[in-house]
Amino acid sequence: MSNKDAVIVVEGLTVRFGDDLILDNVSLEVYRGEVFVILGGSGCGKSTLLKHIIGLYEPAGGRVIINGIDMTAADDNKLRQVRRDMGMLFQSSALLGSMTVFENIALPLKEYTDLSDRAIRLMVRMKLAMVGLSGYENHFPSELSGGMKKRAGIARAMALDPTILFFDEPSAGLDPVTAAELDLLIKNINNGIGTTMVIVTHELESIFNIAQRVIMLDRGEKGIIAEGDPMRLRRESTDPRVRNFFNRHIAEHLIEGA
Amino acid sequence: MTSDKLSFSLDGSPGEKQTLYLSGRLSIEYLDKMLSLIEELFREKRPAEIIVDLKDVTYMDSAGALFLLELEHRAANESIPVNLLNMSFKEKGILDLIDRQSLKEETILTEKRGQGIVEQIGYGAIDFLNDIKNVVSFTGTIIIKLFSSVFHLNTIRWGDVITCMKKTGVDGLPIVGLISFLLGLIMAFMSSLQLKQFGANMFVPSLVSIAMIKELGPIMTAIIVAGRSGSAFAAEIGTMKVNEEVDALITMGFDPVKFLAIPKVFAAMVVVPFLTIFSDLFAIFGGLVVGVLGLDLTIHTYIQQTMKAMKIFDIVTSLIKAVVFAVLIAGIGCQRGFEVKNSAEEVGSATTSAVVSSLFIIIVVDSMFAIVLSYLK
Numbered sequence A: 001m002s003n004k005d006a007v008i009v010v011e012g013l014t015v016r017f018g019d020d021l022i023l024d025n026v027s028l029e030v031y032r033g034e035v036f037v038i039l040g041g042s043g044c045g046k047s048t049l050l051k052h053i054i055g056l057y058e059p060a061g062g063r064v065i066i067n068g069i070d071m072t073a074a075d076d077n078k079l080r081q082v083r084r085d086m087g088m089l090f091q092s093s094a095l096l097g098s099m100t101v102f103e104n105i106a107l108p109l110k111e112y113t114d115l116s117d118r119a120i121r122l123m124v125r126m127k128l129a130m131v132g133l134s135g136y137e138n139h140f141p142s143e144l145s146g147g148m149k150k151r152a153g154i155a156r157a158m159a160l161d162p163t164i165l166f167f168d169e170p171s172a173g174l175d176p177v178t179a180a181e182l183d184l185l186i187k188n189i190n191n192g193i194g195t196t197m198v199i200v201t202h203e204l205e206s207i208f209n210i211a212q213r214v215i216m217l218d219r220g221e222k223g224i225i226a227e228g229d230p231m232r233l234r235r236e237s238t239d240p241r242v243r244n245f246f247n248r249h250i251a252e253h254l255i256e257g258a
Numbered sequence B: 001m002t003s004d005k006l007s008f009s010l011d012g013s014p015g016e017k018q019t020l021y022l023s024g025r026l027s028i029e030y031l032d033k034m035l036s037l038i039e040e041l042f043r044e045k046r047p048a049e050i051i052v053d054l055k056d057v058t059y060m061d062s063a064g065a066l067f068l069l070e071l072e073h074r075a076a077n078e079s080i081p082v083n084l085l086n087m088s089f090k091e092k093g094i095l096d097l098i099d100r101q102s103l104k105e106e107t108i109l110t111e112k113r114g115q116g117i118v119e120q121i122g123y124g125a126i127d128f129l130n131d132i133k134n135v136v137s138f139t140g141t142i143i144i145k146l147f148s149s150v151f152h153l154n155t156i157r158w159g160d161v162i163t164c165m166k167k168t169g170v171d172g173l174p175i176v177g178l179i180s181f182l183l184g185l186i187m188a189f190m191s192s193l194q195l196k197q198f199g200a201n202m203f204v205p206s207l208v209s210i211a212m213i214k215e216l217g218p219i220m221t222a223i224i225v226a227g228r229s230g231s232a233f234a235a236e237i238g239t240m241k242v243n244e245e246v247d248a249l250i251t252m253g254f255d256p257v258k259f260l261a262i263p264k265v266f267a268a269m270v271v272v273p274f275l276t277i278f279s280d281l282f283a284i285f286g287g288l289v290v291g292v293l294g295l296d297l298t299i300h301t302y303i304q305q306t307m308k309a310m311k312i313f314d315i316v317t318s319l320i321k322a323v324v325f326a327v328l329i330a331g332i333g334c335q336r337g338f339e340v341k342n343s344a345e346e347v348g349s350a351t352t353s354a355v356v357s358s359l360f361i362i363i364v365v366d367s368m369f370a371i372v373l374s375y376l377k
């Protein structure tokens, strides 16, 4: 990360749902080729931030610039071009229920490339092998377990080897072994293909394992309360909210009440 | 992104050691090209050994890795050694992403599509019969639970009943009113064209009111309610099934039929007769407009003639019919919803099938009413 080449720039992003202000004037940068982790308590707006970054919703204020393209002002053509370079794993996996796992993963391949059926079949099998789901091509999403859906969602997000990957809680619902394998996969993709990764996760172990830089959001603050290397934050942060998170402490007033 | 294309050259005479020099991008755009390169290599050169030189490769993604693995795989099948030269650390990392063993794994489920026509007809028939059985037994369940609810009024979720009454009744009134008004208008107009010739204009009011009260009022209302609300019930319960909400209800000790279906059926039973009455009134009003503007009848005469044609017996049976339709429409809507298992697609077909089956059953039950009533008189 010697040359800090920002792929994602968020400037003063403000998000509100009705009267409910979720994020207030949030700014951040994600540099090319880094693993960037978003932390924060449940309901603090992590998924919402991701969805705004990939341009699913229009923000109440601020801009999101990806690869130099302003997502809030881009036309459909530009958006399509940016989206080809992005892959997203949704918190609920969001596999298309009427299609088999194979068809789900083949979908972006068919849409964005003109590969032959054989090449597509090989690509899909390879992606499934990467996430440890070999053999599940003809299963429908409803026939998979929660963790398997997550992994199928990851395979779909990676189908086109995008340059930016967004994962919303990839290891939620996975056993520790599979979760550790997934961490390894994330690291290898990052090292091998140089993919920029923006990941929301709560798994402390995984954070220390994969994150090069983290930001922490807070519901009360409606924005970022800490940023930096997770190890350093754990050691040096003076903010009790950050310390509690990294040390798995519950807030002090709760302990006293018990 | 760099625009250096993939290019390659092969060195070595057929049957001997082959050296494959690759340069540029080993990426997904070129996957087909790379795969056919493998075919060509094995078909035309029948190599004894393969060397792949990756020195000039500028970019490799997982498709590139796939190509190398395919090459290795093919070579291994024919026990030809493969050597990858000048592979960078990064490229090795990508290759390591892929578990070679699991690439060869068989698919667990065979593809389910593609049954023969005979099979399809067979399954279709079984489905149809099962369907009838399910509808009958579900309607039975609902009627039993309705009775038990009537005796335990406090077990009914009145909040839901009220919302549902509003959605089915109040919100449905404009469209029921509009369609019935136009129906009355058209009926009066078309019949008057004929009746005028005999100077029998006087019969237009009774024609409209008898036709509406005895048949068209209940049927039109039922059709609109099936389209508006039966489908909505199926979609709502179906989506809840997909999201495991129904399972959650069961786990919390609720009876899903009582929790979800009974309020809807109850609301429909109350509201559909009212809609039917409104439908009759609007149609009569439509007839009245034609009668007054086109047939020179006075408002007074028109209403008088209409009243003369109305019989209490017809009105009561028409309302009973409406209640029965209501139970059937709401019941089928809910039953279709509960049949959904786990995908959004099923919610779609449940909704369609709720409407289609309701319409079918409405017609069947209406004919039964017609026969029974003709004997009752």
Ligand SMILES: Nc1ncnc2c1ncn2[C@@H]1O[C@H](COP(=O)(O)OP(=O)(O)OP(=O)(O)O)[C@@H](O)[C@H]1O
Pocket (backbone or CB within 6 Å): A017, A020, A022, A040, A041, A042, A043, A044, A045, A046, A047, A048, A049, A091
């Ligand atoms: N579509 C929406 N309409 C209204 N409010 C919403 C919507 N989506 C999210 N919110 C609100 O935004 C806040 C943040 O939600 P978000 O899903 O981003 O949380 P999160 O940080 O991802 O939490 P978790 O870790 O539990 O997934 C919540 O308070 C939620 O109520």
Ligand SMILES: [Mg+2]
Pocket (backbone or CB within 6 Å): A046, A047, A048, A091, A168
């Ligand atoms: Mg979330």
